[in-house]
Amino acid sequence: MAAGNFRRARERRGKVPLRTKLIYGLGEMPGSHMNSAIGTLLALYYNQILGVSASTISIGMGLALLLDAFSDPLVGSYSDTLKTKLGRRHPLMYAASVPLGVFIALLFAPPSGLGELALIAWLFTFLILTRLTFTFFSVPWSAMTAELTDSYSERSEVVGWRMIVSYVLGALYGYLIFTFIFSGSDAFSQGQLNPENYVMFAPLLGALITMWCLITTHFTRDQVPYFYQSTDTQAFDLLYLFGSIRSALTNRNFVLLLTGSLMNFGVLGVLGFFDIFVNTYFWGLTGEDIGVITAFVPIGPIIAVLLVMKFQARFEKHRALAFALVGGMIMSMVGVTARLSGIFPEYESGLFLPLITLIATMNFFFSVLAGIMFISMVADLVDDQELKTGQRQEGVFAAGVAFSTKAVGSLGVIIGGFLLEYFIGFPSGQGQSEINEDVLFRLAITDAIIINSLLLIPAYLISKYDLTRSNFADVQAALQEYRQRLATPESAGDSMSDDKGSA
Numbered sequence: 001m002a003a004g005n006f007r008r009a010r011e012r013r014g015k016v017p018l019r020t021k022l023i024y025g026l027g028e029m030p031g032s033h034m035n036s037a038i039g040t041l042l043a044l045y046y047n048q049i050l051g052v053s054a055s056t057i058s059i060g061m062g063l064a065l066l067l068d069a070f071s072d073p074l075v076g077s078y079s080d081t082l083k084t085k086l087g088r089r090h091p092l093m094y095a096a097s098v099p100l101g102v103f104i105a106l107l108f109a110p111p112s113g114l115g116e117l118a119l120i121a122w123l124f125t126f127l128i129l130t131r132l133t134f135t136f137f138s139v140p141w142s143a144m145t146a147e148l149t150d151s152y153s154e155r156s157e158v159v160g161w162r163m164i165v166s167y168v169l170g171a172l173y174g175y176l177i178f179t180f181i182f183s184g185s186d187a188f189s190q191g192q193l194n195p196e197n198y199v200m201f202a203p204l205l206g207a208l209i210t211m212w213c214l215i216t217t218h219f220t221r222d223q224v225p226y227f228y229q230s231t232d233t234q235a236f237d238l239l240y241l242f243g244s245i246r247s248a249l250t251n252r253n254f255v256l257l258l259t260g261s262l263m264n265f266g267v268l269g270v271l272g273f274f275d276i277f278v279n280t281y282f283w284g285l286t287g288e289d290i291g292v293i294t295a296f297v298p299i300g301p302i303i304a305v306l307l308v309m310k311f312q313a314r315f316e317k318h319r320a321l322a323f324a325l326v327g328g329m330i331m332s333m334v335g336v337t338a339r340l341s342g343i344f345p346e347y348e349s350g351l352f353l354p355l356i357t358l359i360a361t362m363n364f365f366f367s368v369l370a371g372i373m374f375i376s377m378v379a380d381l382v383d384d385q386e387l388k389t390g391q392r393q394e395g396v397f398a399a400g401v402a403f404s405t406k407a408v409g410s411l412g413v414i415i416g417g418f419l420l421e422y423f424i425g426f427p428s429g430q431g432q433s434e435i436n437e438d439v440l441f442r443l444a445i446t447d448a449i450i451i452n453s454l455l456l457i458p459a460y461l462i463s464k465y466d467l468t469r470s471n472f473a474d475v476q477a478a479l480q481e482y483r484q485r486l487a488t489p490e491s492a493g494d495s496m497s498d499d500k501g502s503a
Helices: 018-025 028-049 054-069 071-081 090-107 116-148 152-181 197-218 221-226 238-248 252-282 287-296 299-314 317-340 352-389 394-423 437-462 469-487 489-502
Strands: 006-008 228-230
Touching: 018 116, 018 152, 018 197, 018 221, 028 054, 028 090, 028 116, 028 152, 028 197, 028 252, 054 071, 054 116, 054 394, 071 090, 071 116, 071 394, 090 116, 090 197, 116 152, 116 197, 116 221, 116 352, 116 394, 152 197, 152 287, 152 299, 152 352, 152 469, 252 317, 252 352, 252 394, 252 437, 287 352, 299 352, 317 352, 317 437, 352 394, 352 469, 394 437
Parallel strands: none
Antiparallel strands: 006 228
C-alpha cells in the first residue's frame, strides 16, 4: 500500500451540513452563466449580427478553448501543492472572481466600427482571458468535491445539490434573461437577434458571475479545516506537474473515464455550436419561447437528483452514467426526427411549446444524471489513487476532466463551425431572413442524427469501468487503517522502516 501523508486539521462528525452543500453548489453558477453565454449566444452574436464567418468564429473559439485546456493541469497541480492559511483552493478562487466578470463582459461588448480581423482579435483575446481566469476559479472549486466528504454515497448527494442549485437558479436566470433582456420588439421579433439587447446583457452577465464567485468562495471558508493538507513539503515545479499527470494516467479507471469524457465533450462541442442555430432557425423559437422552456427544464434535474439520493444504493455509478449517455442521445433525436417526418405539431399549435419543453426537460434529466455520476466517480478515484500511489490529486483529477472538456470540446467547436459553413451551407449575417429549407434539413440531420449517434462510443467505454461500491469500501477501509497507523508515532516509525525495507 502506498497511501500518502495527508491530514485534516479537524475531523468531520456526521454529514456535510445542507447549508454548506447549497453554498458550495452556488459555485456552479459562474460556469453555468459563462457556458450559457458562450455556448448559446456568442456564435450567433458574432456570426448573424456582426457578420463574421462561422468557420472563422469557430477557429477563434476553438483555439481559445485549446490554449485554455493546457492551463488546467498547471492550475490543478499548483492547487494541490499550495499551502496557505486559507488552504489549497480558496486563494485562487478569490483571485479569479473580479477579473472573470470583467473579461466576459468585454467579450460581449466589442467597440463599434471594428472590421472582421479586429473583431476576431477582440473575440480571441477576451475569450482566452475569460477562460483562463475561469480555470483559476473552477479547478480548485471542483477539487473541493472530493474533500468535503469521504462517503461514497454522500459524494453523489453533494454533486446532486450542486446540480439542483445550478439548474434551478440557471432556469430562473435564463427565463429572466430571455424574457426581459432578449425580449422581442416590433423591429426584432426574435430578441436574440437584436444588437441593442447585448448592450445591457454584457455588464449584467459580468456582475452576476463575479457575485457568485465571491459568495461561494467566502462562505465555504469554514470548511477549510476539514480539507486534506499534505504533511510533506512539496514545492511546485514542472517536474512535479509532469510526474502528477503521469501518475494519474496510471490509473486504469481514470483513463477509461477520461477517454469516455473526451468523446463525450467532443460531440457536445459540435452540438453546442449548433444549438442556437437549430433553436432560432429550425424550430423558429423567440427569446420568450426560450425563456419559457428554460423556466421548466429544472424539473428534469430535480427528478434526477431525487432519484439518485433515494435509489443510489441500488445501482453502480458507471452503469447509471452509461444509461444516461444513451438516454440523452435518444431524446436528442426524437423531436427533430418527428418534425422531419411531419408528425410534430406546427409552431402555431398549442402542443408545440409544451412538447419542445418536455423534450428539453428529459434531455436535462439525462444530462444531470450523467453529470452527477461522472463527478462523483472522479471524486472516488482520488481515494483509489491515494491508496495506489501515495498521492492525493484532487486538483490534477479535476484538471484532467477540465482539460478533456476544453481540449476536445475546442476541436468540436471548430468542426461545428466548418460543418455549419461548408457542409450545411449556413449563410452569415442573415439576421431575420428566411433560410433555405435544404440548409435547415442538413442542419437538423447533422445535429440530431449524425453527430449525436457518436455518444454510443463513450457509453461503451464507461461500461468497462470496474471501481464498484464494494471495491470502494475496501479502498476506504485500507486508507483509514493506514492513517490510524500514521497517527501513532511508533506506528509511523515502523511504517517508514517497512517502506525502506520494501524499497
